[in-house]
Amino acid sequence: MAIFPARKEEQLNLESITWDDLTWTNIVGPTKREIDYLAKNYPFHPLDLDDCLSRIQRPKLDEYKEYLFVVLHFQVYNKETRVSTPAQLSLFIGDKYLITLHGGQLKPLQKLFQECQENEETRQASFSQGSGYLLYRIIDRLVDSYFPILDRILSMMEEVEDKVFDENVEAATEVGILRRDIITQRRIIWPMRSVLSSLETRLRRFTRMDISVYFGDLMDHINKITETLDEAKEVIEVYKDADFVLGTERINRIIRVLTVLSAITLPFIAISSLYGMNIPLPGGVERGSPRSLLILLALMLALSGSMLLLFRRRRWI
Numbered sequence: 001m002a003i004f005p006a007r008k009e010e011q012l013n014l015e016s017i018t019w020d021d022l023t024w025t026n027i028v029g030p031t032k033r034e035i036d037y038l039a040k041n042y043p044f045h046p047l048d049l050d051d052c053l054s055r056i057q058r059p060k061l062d063e064y065k066e067y068l069f070v071v072l073h074f075q076v077y078n079k080e081t082r083v084s085t086p087a088q089l090s091l092f093i094g095d096k097y098l099i100t101l102h103g104g105q106l107k108p109l110q111k112l113f114q115e116c117q118e119n120e121e122t123r124q125a126s127f128s129q130g131s132g133y134l135l136y137r138i139i140d141r142l143v144d145s146y147f148p149i150l151d152r153i154l155s156m157m158e159e160v161e162d163k164v165f166d167e168n169v170e171a172a173t174e175v176g177i178l179r180r181d182i183i184t185q186r187r188i189i190w191p192m193r194s195v196l197s198s199l200e201t202r203l204r205r206f207t208r209m210d211i212s213v214y215f216g217d218l219m220d221h222i223n224k225i226t227e228t229l230d231e232a233k234e235v236i237e238v239y240k241d242a243d244f245v246l247g248t249e250r251i252n253r254i255i256r257v258l259t260v261l262s263a264i265t266l267p268f269i270a271i272s273s274l275y276g277m278n279i280p281l282p283g284g285v286e287r288g289s290p291r292s293l294l295i296l297l298a299l300m301l302a303l304s305g306s307m308l309l310l311f312r313r314r315r316w317i
Contacts, residue, residue, distance in 0.1 A: 012037055017116050019127035023097045024134060026113050028104040030090075038099065043067070044092060052090040052101045059191045063202055067094040070135075072195065073188050074142045076105040077149060083181045084149065086188045089142070091135065093206055098131045100138065108141040132207035136214050139196070143218060146189075146225050153182065153232055160236075164243045171243050179236045186229045193222055260317055267303040 012034055016025040027034050035049045048069040051057050062069040070091040075084040087106055092099040100109065115122045126137050156178050163171035200215035311317045 015113070017113070017123065017127075019116075019123050021096050022127045022131055022134070024113070024116065024127070025097065025099045026109075027099065027101045028110075030101045034101075038092070042092065042094075042097075042099075044069070048092070055088060057088060057090075059195045061195050061199055061202065067092055068199075068202055068206075070195065070199065072139070072142075072192055074106060075146065075149060075185060075188050077152075082177050084184050084188070086184075093131050093135055093203070095131065095206060098134050106142060108145045109138055112138060112141050129209045129211075130207040132203035132205075133209065133211060133214075135203065135206075136211055136218070140214075140218055140221075143221050143225070146221075149185070150225060150228050153178070153185075154228075157232060157235060157239075160239055164239050164246065171239075172247065175236065175240050175243055179233075179240060182229060182232050182236055186226075186233065189222065189226055189229065193219075193226065196222060256316065260311060263307055263311070264304050267300050267307070 013029055013031065014025055014027040014034055014037070016023050018024075030052055032053070035052060038044055039046070039049055043066055045062075045064065048062060051069075051071060057071045059073055060071050068091075070093070072089045072091070073086040074089060076087045077084050087103060089106060089109070090101040102109065104110070112122075112126070116126055117123075126134050156174075160171060160174050160178055163174055196215075197219060200212060203211060203215075308317075
């Protein structure tokens with residue numbers, strides 16, 4: 001059984017590994033040169049090749065007589081924006097080949113390719129059951145990479161919960177970032193479910209073993225991810241509403257205090273305007289009697305006290 005080491009095609013951005021009669025070709029950052037190479041050496045439909053260069057393709061599965069063409073999306077977490085973005089993976093799978101095309105952001109796929117290059121046991125375990133099983137191994141690695149991200153989301157939700165119910169912390173920004181990330185994750189994973197559920201039956205002709213059990217486990221992982229994201233979406237919506245209600249309550253409380261202070265000082269402002277009238281008062285332009293000042297102060301205090309009592313009886317304060 002011959003094993004050929006990985007080789008890098010001249011002037012082409014592709015690498016390939018061949019074990020027995022199966023070849024895995026990995027193209028990172030495909031350009032028109034690599035697409036022309038595939039068009040010359042494989043019976044691929046031109047529209048499928050064009051889709052490999054497009055960044056707006058939705059997950060899909062096209063079946064042909066000699067091969068399958070699959071487009072999948074997986075998440076890539078951006079540490080700066082703290083939001084995941086979709087990364088496209090295009091696949092051509094035939095009886096004796098598997099071709100993967102992606103932008104290089106899918107680290108689990110790159111790691112598996114490197115392991116197959118360097119480790120004979122990994123290469124044999126991945127290649128020995130046909131191209132269909134090799135494709136399963138790739139997808140399984142990429143799906144498993146979701147779980148650390150889910151753990152991060154759940155951890156962030158606990159932190160956001162503490163911030164939402166802490167009056168001294170502004171949580172609206174954190175809630176918005178986490179909500180956006182969850183929505184993006186759901187947008188990535190939901191269309192892929194239908195593709196993966198129909199992929200298993202179409203891969204049977206490219207495998208030497210029954211992979212239904214493996215795909216059943218894979219779909220269990222996908223369903224678990226989907227359910228977790230659905231629960232996270234419901235919880236974050238509750239946090240968003242709670243933050244809005246609590247924020248509104250804090251603003252109303254502040255406005256209430258400011259209104260009370262304004263109402264209390266209003267008699268001072270109103271009565272002190274009497275100094276602008278032609279009434280002699282101590283400290284005025286015309287020296288007046290202290291009794292007039294005392295009367296005015298008493299009147300101010302009486303009005304302020306009456307308003308405080310009124311606010312208290314109405315439970316405004």
